[in-house]
Amino acid sequence: MLTERQLFLFKLLVNDYIRFAEPIGSRAISKRDDVQYSSATIRNELADMEELGYLEKPHSSSGRVPSEKGYRFYVDHLLSPVMLSHQEMVNIKRAFHDQYYELEKLIQETADILSDFTHYTSIVLGPELLETKLKHIQIIRLSEDVAVLIIITNTGHVENRTVTLPKGIKAEEVEKLVNIINIRLKGTPLYKVTSAIDRELKAVLRQNLSHHKQVIKMLNVALEYHPFDQIYFGGKTNILSQPEFKDINKVLPLLNVLESKEIVHDLLKPVDNKPGIQIRIGQENHLNEIKDCSVITASYSIGDEHIGTVAVIGPTRMTYPKVITLLDVVSKSLSKSLTLRYQGYS
Amino acid sequence: MLTERQLFLFKLLVNDYIRFAEPIGSRAISKRDDVQYSSATIRNELADMEELGYLEKPHSSSGRVPSEKGYRFYVDHLLSPVMLSHQEMVNIKRAFHDQYYELEKLIQETADILSDFTHYTSIVLGPELLETKLKHIQIIRLSEDVAVLIIITNTGHVENRTVTLPKGIKAEEVEKLVNIINIRLKGTPLYKVTSAIDRELKAVLRQNLSHHKQVIKMLNVALEYHPFDQIYFGGKTNILSQPEFKDINKVLPLLNVLESKEIVHDLLKPVDNKPGIQIRIGQENHLNEIKDCSVITASYSIGDEHIGTVAVIGPTRMTYPKVITLLDVVSKSLSKSLTLRYQGYS
DNA sequence: TGTTAGCACTCTATGATGCTGAGTGCTAAT
DNA sequence: ATTAGCACTCAGCATCATAGAGTGCTAACA
Structure with a gap:
C-alpha cells in the first residue's frame, strides 16, 4: 500500500503530467507552493512508487510518468469529482431540451458536445436495434x-x-x-x-x-438484421492534435481503427453488461493500434433498456475526471431526452 | 513552345517524379537506356524549361520537379492513355453488374474500388436530389x-x-x-x-x-430541401501514406477539409456544368489547405441527367493517366448501372 | 551550331562531437 | 526520517566536417 504522502505526491504528479504532457521530476514537484518536502525526499518516494509499478521513466535520467497501472490506480481510487462550469451545464441542457430534433441530429449533437468540451474524439453508437421492435x-x-x-x-x-x-x-x-x-x-x-x-x-x-x-x-x-448500426463521431481530428500524435506513424493506425465500424463496435462493447461509466486504459483495450489511448464509455437508455453507448477516446494521458463527469451528465441527459421522446411508444 | 526533345525529356521527368517522389537530376535522366543525350545537354534543356515555368527546383542545387504549370501542361497535352489490366476490368464489371445492391452500397462500392485501385482517397457525392422528384x-x-x-x-x-x-x-x-x-x-x-x-x-x-x-x-x-446530400469516402487514410504527408502539420488541414461536407461539396462542384473528367491541380482548387493536392472529378448520371460526382484526391504528384482512365470507366459503369436500374421510373 | 566533358560551386543530408540542463541514485550529515 | 551534496546519465541542441547529388558555365569538339 502507498503511504499518505505517496498518495499525495502521486496525485500531484499524475495531474501535472496530464496537464503538461512531459515527464515530471522531483525538483519540479518540490518547488510547488503546496509541497514542503525537498527534492531528495521526493526522489526517494518516486523511486519507491516506481518499484511498486505505479510510475515509469522514459529513460534513465528523466522525470517520471504514470504507468498504466498508475492510471488504473488513479481512476479507481484518486478521482476527485469535477464540477462542470455553469456555461457548460447550460449548453448541455439546451442541446437536450429541444424536442424538435431528428433523432440522428440529436445524437450527432451529443457527439459534438462531447468532443467540443473535451477536445478529444467522441464516438456515439446509435440506438441499438437489438431490442427495438x-x-x-x-x-x-x-x-x-x-x-x-x-x-x-x-x-x-x-x-x-x-x-x-x-x-x-x-x-x-x-x-x-x-x-x-x-x-x-x-x-x-x-x-x-x-x-x-x-x-x-x-x-x-x-x-x-x-x-x-x-x-x-x-x-x-x-429484413435481415444488421447488428452494426450507425456510428457518430465528434471531433475526429481532435485527438490528432495531442502531442503524443506528432509522429505520423502513430496517426495512421489510429485513424484506420476509427474507420472500421467493426473494430469501433468491438472497442466500445461493454465487457460485462453493467451500466455506467467504463474506463479502458491503454493495453486494456486489447488493440495494439491504440495502446497509448484510453477509451471511456457510458451507456444510454430509453427507460430501463440500454440502447447505445457514448464514448470518448483520447491519449492515456487524459483528463479523466473531466471526461468522466461530462460523460455521466451527457449520457444521463441523452437518456432522459430519449425516454421523454419515446415514452409510451409500443 | 517546347521542342520535340524538350517534350520528350519533360515527359520522362514528370513520369519519374510521379513514380519516385524525388527531384530528378540531369544525370539520372541521361543514364536511362532510352536517353542518349549527355547530362550536360539535358541540364541545358531543363534550365530552359525551368525558365519557361514548367519546372522548379526545391533548392538551388537540387534536381527538378514539375511546377503546377508543368502538371497542367502534362495533363492537357502529354497524357498517354493507359489501359486497365484485365483483372481490374473484371473487378469493375463485377461490382457494377450485381443488381441486388442497395443504392447506398453500390455507391460505397464505387468509392472503395476507386481508392483500392488508385491508393488515393476517393469521394463520391451521392445522387443529387436536385432533379429528383x-x-x-x-x-x-x-x-x-x-x-x-x-x-x-x-x-x-x-x-x-x-x-x-x-x-x-x-x-x-x-x-x-x-x-x-x-x-x-x-x-x-x-x-x-x-x-x-x-x-x-x-x-x-x-x-x-x-x-x-x-x-x-x-x-x-x-420537407425543407437539404442540398447537402450524403458523401461517401473510400480509403480515407490512403492519401496520408503518400510521402508528401509525412509531416503531421500537412495532415491535419487536409483531414479537416475532408470532414466538412460543405467544403467537400464546394471542392467537387464542377466549375461550369460541362460533363466528363475535370482536373484541378494544386492551387487551382482555391483552397489553401490542399494546395499540394490534385482533385480529379467525373460526373455520373441517370439517362442524360447529371446526378452526382465521383472524385479522387491525391498529391499533385499523382498518377494522372491511371486515375483519369479509372474514373472514366467507373463513372460510365456507374451511370449505366443506375440508368438500367431506374429506367422508366416516373 | 549543337553537343559534351570538365570543373567550380551550392546545398542537403548525415554523422560525429561537445555542451547544457534536467533529472537520478546514493551517501553522509542533520 | 529528512535533506544537502555530489557524481553520473541522458536527451536535446548546436556546431562542424564530410559526402554526394546536382547545377551553371566555359571551353573543346564533331
Whole structure:
C-alpha cells in the first residue's frame, strides 16, 4: 500500500503530467507552493512508487510518468469529482431540451458536445436495434420489379432497403403481403423478424400469394438484421492534435481503427453488461493500434433498456475526471431526452 | 513552345517524379537506356524549361520537379492513355453488374474500388436530389404528437424526418393530408416542394384540415430541401501514406477539409456544368489547405441527367493517366448501372 | 551550331562531437 | 526520517566536417 504522502505526491504528479504532457521530476514537484518536502525526499518516494509499478521513466535520467497501472490506480481510487462550469451545464441542457430534433441530429449533437468540451474524439453508437421492435413496414414500388421496403421501428427509427420483386407480382398481392406482415409481426423484435417469418408466416404466405417462394427469399434478404448500426463521431481530428500524435506513424493506425465500424463496435462493447461509466486504459483495450489511448464509455437508455453507448477516446494521458463527469451528465441527459421522446411508444 | 526533345525529356521527368517522389537530376535522366543525350545537354534543356515555368527546383542545387504549370501542361497535352489490366476490368464489371445492391452500397462500392485501385482517397457525392422528384410520402405516427415523415423519390431514395404533429389532430386528418400531398405533389422536384405547398396547397389544406396552420408549418420544416446530400469516402487514410504527408502539420488541414461536407461539396462542384473528367491541380482548387493536392472529378448520371460526382484526391504528384482512365470507366459503369436500374421510373 | 566533358560551386543530408540542463541514485550529515 | 551534496546519465541542441547529388558555365569538339 502507498503511504499518505505517496498518495499525495502521486496525485500531484499524475495531474501535472496530464496537464503538461512531459515527464515530471522531483525538483519540479518540490518547488510547488503546496509541497514542503525537498527534492531528495521526493526522489526517494518516486523511486519507491516506481518499484511498486505505479510510475515509469522514459529513460534513465528523466522525470517520471504514470504507468498504466498508475492510471488504473488513479481512476479507481484518486478521482476527485469535477464540477462542470455553469456555461457548460447550460449548453448541455439546451442541446437536450429541444424536442424538435431528428433523432440522428440529436445524437450527432451529443457527439459534438462531447468532443467540443473535451477536445478529444467522441464516438456515439446509435440506438441499438437489438431490442427495438417492428412497428410498420411499407413497400413502395418503383418499377415492375424494383421496390423500396421501408422498416419503421417503435423508436421511430427508419430503415430502407431496395428489393427485387418477383416477376409479374400484382399490386394487390404486394398490398396483401404488407398487410400480413404488419398485422402478424407488429411488435416483433427486429432481430427475430426473419425467423418469425420462417416459423409463423410461411403457411399464410403460401395460401395468399402466388409467388410465395420468391417473396420469402426477398423478405429474408430485406429484413435481415444488421447488428452494426450507425456510428457518430465528434471531433475526429481532435485527438490528432495531442502531442503524443506528432509522429505520423502513430496517426495512421489510429485513424484506420476509427474507420472500421467493426473494430469501433468491438472497442466500445461493454465487457460485462453493467451500466455506467467504463474506463479502458491503454493495453486494456486489447488493440495494439491504440495502446497509448484510453477509451471511456457510458451507456444510454430509453427507460430501463440500454440502447447505445457514448464514448470518448483520447491519449492515456487524459483528463479523466473531466471526461468522466461530462460523460455521466451527457449520457444521463441523452437518456432522459430519449425516454421523454419515446415514452409510451409500443 | 517546347521542342520535340524538350517534350520528350519533360515527359520522362514528370513520369519519374510521379513514380519516385524525388527531384530528378540531369544525370539520372541521361543514364536511362532510352536517353542518349549527355547530362550536360539535358541540364541545358531543363534550365530552359525551368525558365519557361514548367519546372522548379526545391533548392538551388537540387534536381527538378514539375511546377503546377508543368502538371497542367502534362495533363492537357502529354497524357498517354493507359489501359486497365484485365483483372481490374473484371473487378469493375463485377461490382457494377450485381443488381441486388442497395443504392447506398453500390455507391460505397464505387468509392472503395476507386481508392483500392488508385491508393488515393476517393469521394463520391451521392445522387443529387436536385432533379429528383417526389414520388410518395408517408406519415407514421409514433405517439400522440410525434410522427415520422417518410419521403420517397422517383429514384428510390428514401429520407425520413421526425415531426411534431399538431395537438389533437385525428388519424383521419393525417391520412387526408398524406393523400392530398401524394395526389397533388407527385412528380414535383424535391427542391420545389415547399414552395409548391405554399402556392398551391394552402387553400385545399385550409378547407380540409382543422389544424392547417400548424400542419403547414410542420410540412415546411419536414420537407425543407437539404442540398447537402450524403458523401461517401473510400480509403480515407490512403492519401496520408503518400510521402508528401509525412509531416503531421500537412495532415491535419487536409483531414479537416475532408470532414466538412460543405467544403467537400464546394471542392467537387464542377466549375461550369460541362460533363466528363475535370482536373484541378494544386492551387487551382482555391483552397489553401490542399494546395499540394490534385482533385480529379467525373460526373455520373441517370439517362442524360447529371446526378452526382465521383472524385479522387491525391498529391499533385499523382498518377494522372491511371486515375483519369479509372474514373472514366467507373463513372460510365456507374451511370449505366443506375440508368438500367431506374429506367422508366416516373 | 549543337553537343559534351570538365570543373567550380551550392546545398542537403548525415554523422560525429561537445555542451547544457534536467533529472537520478546514493551517501553522509542533520 | 529528512535533506544537502555530489557524481553520473541522458536527451536535446548546436556546431562542424564530410559526402554526394546536382547545377551553371566555359571551353573543346564533331
